[in-house]
Ligand SMILES: Nc1nc2c(ncn2[C@@H]2O[C@H](COP(=O)(O)OP(=O)(O)OP(=O)(O)O)[C@@H](O)[C@H]2O)c(=O)[nH]1
Ligand SMILES: [Mg+2]
Ligand SMILES: [Zn+2]
């Protein structure tokens with residue numbers, strides 16, 4: 001992973017932590033009028049966030065080498081320790097920048113299941129089971145603190161929608177002028193250092209949910225900013241688009257929202273990536289977790305004993321031998337389902353990729369009414385692509401080696 005620091009909201013590079021701006025807290029001194037929240041046009045342009053927020057201001061010029069912990073607002077004189085991104089002015093936590101904070105772009109064609117996947121993944125990461133296993137506490141950025149409320153609110157709202165109200169999502173709106181707010185999770189994890197001392201570190205994981213349409217537009221600039229800055233890619237592919245699958249499963253019409261061969265989706269994504277620094281002239285170098293979605297629709301077809309249903313990763317981190325098993329199994333299924341060209345294509349263009357097969361919902365939804373199965377949400381393998389990526393960044397331990 002590149003060591004550069006970038007803002008998890010606007011994906012612009014931050015060269016040094018000392019460059020971070022301050023955010024006024026509105027605690028005026030003397031009889032000066034206190035600052036109040038205002039719509040910040042820069043923030044709106046860069047992230048799409050259009051609600052009022054407290055004004056941001058740059059650190060004093062003489063503090064560029066020294067990380068000053070506090071500053072006084074030039075307008076109201078109030079003291080503040082709150083930091084903000086120098087580009088988009090979004091508030092950033094005090095711990096930001098001390099440990100790696102990877103940016104993950106989630107790509108995939110329309111209707112692949114990106115929004116459902118990200119919602120379910122964020123909820124599963126926040127649950128005790130996974131948290132205890134990985135010795136990590138995960139929550140939306142700044143949960144419970146003012147100045148962060150909107151992001152945490154959006155994540156919670158999506159989770160409630162799927163888990164409690166059993167509703168799926170309408171198609172994700174295209175980014176306005178190519179910008180919209182990513183989902184940012186705070187990951188406080190405990191890892192042993194090389195002296196086996198346990199250290200707690202706080203990382204921020206930013207997930208950018210591209211609209212399927214952004215890709216369909218064949219517009220190289222849309223989303224490219226996010227692709228370019230991303231440390232990792234999660235490429236979600238819709239297995240319903242594989243040649244043999246629609247006959248095999250007899251899917252209802254509503255389950256197939258579009259008809260685009262996966263190979264074409266891949267070609268378009270590769271073409272976009274060729275305009276970024278992830279292309280070295282021969283291959284794509286950024287790690288890509290290639291995950292097929294909607295595995296639950298294949299449960300009956302695969303049968304209970306199939307490795308893709310039965311194989312269990314060892315707990316405690318990323319299990320590489322399990323990962324390889326799944327990778328091989330998915331590759332073999334692709335051959336069987338008329339997707340052998342996908343294997344060849346990825347092998348020739350991507351340096352570092354691995355296959356996954358996930359089910360965010362765990363049971364088939366009512367495709368016509370876009371509602372969750374009455375048995376509820378029972379995710380399967382949703383964390384596996386992320387563990388593979390986080391292992392590369394040293395954020396989770398490897399197990400079974
Ligand atoms: N069987 C099954 N279907 C799923 C699953 N996740 C999503 N789907 C189906 O896929 C549809 C689209 O899911 P979304 O997450 O909205 O897809 P998206 O990739 O965000 O689509 P766009 O926003 O249009 O790009 C859902 O309405 C479901 O019908 C899953 O885990 N299992
Ligand atoms: Mg979506
Ligand atoms: Zn002020």
Ligand SMILES: [Zn+2]
Pocket residue numbers: 007008009010011012085086087088089090
């Ligand atoms: Zn920013």
